[in-house]
Amino acid sequence: MLRNLKVGTMNKKTKLAVSSVTAGIAALGAAGAMLLGALPGNASTTDAKTVAASNASALQPSSLSFVASRWDCTQGGSYFNAKNCHFGAMVPKGWKATKVGAHDAKFAVGTDFLRVADGPQQLTTAKAIANKKAALKGTRDLKVLGVVNTTATTGGKSYSTIVYTYTDAAKTTRWVATRFLDPSGYNGRSAAIELTVGGPVQDKTALTNVLARATTSAYQAG
Numbered sequence: 511m512l513r514n515l516k517v518g519t520m521n522k523k524t525k526l527a528v529s530s531v532t533a534g535i536a537a538l539g540a541a542g543a544m545l546l547g548a549l550p551g552n553a554s555t556t557d558a559k560t561v562a563a564s565n566a567s568a569l570q571p572s573s574l575s576f577v578a579s580r581w582d583c584t585q586g587g588s589y590f591n592a593k594n595c596h597f598g599a600m601v602p603k604g605w606k607a608t609k610v611g612a613h614d615a616k617f618a619v620g621t622d623f624l625r626v627a628d629g630p631q632q633l634t635t636a637k638a639i640a641n642k643k644a645a646l647k648g649t650r651d652l653k654v655l656g657v658v659n660t661t662a663t664t665g666g667k668s669y670s671t672i673v674y675t676y677t678d679a680a681k682t683t684r685w686v687a688t689r690f691l692d693p694s695g696y697n698g699r700s701a702a703i704e705l706t707v708g709g710p711v712q713d714k715t716a717l718t719n720v721l722a723r724a725t726t727s728a729y730q731a732g
Contacts, residue, residue, distance in 0.1 A: 567712065568710070568712035568713050568715075568716070569619075569620075569622055569709065569712075569713040569716040569717070570716060571715055571716045571719045573716070574602050574603075574716060574719060574720065575602070575603045576600040576601065576602060576603060576723055577600065577601065577603045578598065578599075578600060578727075579598065579599060579600070579601045579607070579617070580595035580597065580598040581595060581596070581597050581598070581607070581609075581615050582595060582596035582597050582612075582613055582615075583595040583596070595731075596613055596730065596731060597613060597615065597626060597728075597729070597730055597731075598727075598728070598729050599626050599724045599727050599728040599729070600723045600724060600726075600727035601617045601624060601626075601720075601724070602617060602619070602624065602720055604619065605617040605618055605619045605622075605623075605624065606618050606619065610625065610627070611627070612628075613627060613628040613730075614626075614627035614628065615627070620709075621709055621710060622707075622708070622709035622710075622713055622716075622717060623706075623707065623708055623709065624705070624706070624707050624720050624721070624724060625704075625705070625706040625707075626703065626704070626705055626724060626728060627703070627704045628702070628703070628704065628730070629690050629691070629701040629702050629703050629704040630690075630701050631700050631701060631702045632700075633690075633700075633701050634670075634698050634699055634700070634701065635659065635668060635669055635670035635690040635691070635692050635698040635700075635701045636659045636670045636698060637701070638670065638690040638701035638704075639657060639659070639670040639671065639672050639688075639690055642672055642688055642690075643657065643672055646674065646676075649674075649676045650676055650677045650678075651675070651676055651677040651683070652674060652675075652676050653674060653675045653676070654672065654673070654674045655673040655674055655675065656671075656672070656673045657670070657671070657672050657673075658670065658671045659698065660698075661697040661698050666693075666694070666695030667691060667692065667693050667695070667725065667726070668691075668692045668695075668696070668697050668698040669689050669690060669691040669692065669698070669725060670689070670690050670698060670701070671687060671688070671689040671690075672687070672688050673685075673686070673687045674686055675711060682710065683710070683711050684708055684709065684710065684711070685708065685709060685710065685711045685713070685714045685717065686706065686707070686708040687706070687707050687708070687717065687718065687721055688704065688705070688706045689704070689705045689706070689721060689725060690703070690704055690705075691703040691704075691705060691725060691728060693728060693729060693730060702730055703728050703730050705721060705724050705725060705728065707720050707721045707724075
């Protein structure tokens with residue numbers, strides 16, 4: 511269980527507009543069409559039925575609600591507006607929180623997850639993503655669906671994102687998006703926070719929403 515985890519409801523100042531979530535989806539740019547999972551025009555009826563069945567069991571965006579979570583908290587001092595916590599973000603309500611490492615937390619339900627951690631602050635977000643892509647070489651059935659670098663975003667945050675699929679040990683295709691976030695308005699000069707979401711391919715739309723919400727709300731202090 512994640513130590514010092516604090517979860518609460520949002521007040522009016524911390525509520526995020528729906529546009530903040532949809533903006534995260536649009537930020538994937540040219541990769542967007544692939545992320546939507548559109549069925550090819552020449553797909554067979556059998557393929558269509560398989561996709562329909564898969565979508566029916568998918569994690570639905572409408573099933574998600576979010577709560578404010580804070581972790582790596584101290585008894586004294588003031589890391590961030592008197593919250594005394596190194597990290598915070600909006601996370602899906604009901605997802606199990608687990609401490610992975612120093613300044614590294616994971617929130618999961620089933621095989622879907624959100625992970626929030628310190629990033630390589632000495633690197634630009636674009637360089638951090640390039641290194642991530644290089645590190646993925648050799649991953650089973652790896653398919654990189656898109657790499658997007660975004661700067662000067664609303665709220666002063668900028669980030670770089672890589673989206674890919676691979677086959678896990680259970681021979682299941684997994685969909686993953688990793689984003690390196692510069693929350694300080696420096697146009698991607700510091701990859702201070704690493705955000706990753708992952709799960710079955712059919713859950714990608716809901717997971718993209720989870721990533722968008724974490725992007726607009728994540729903070730790091732201390």
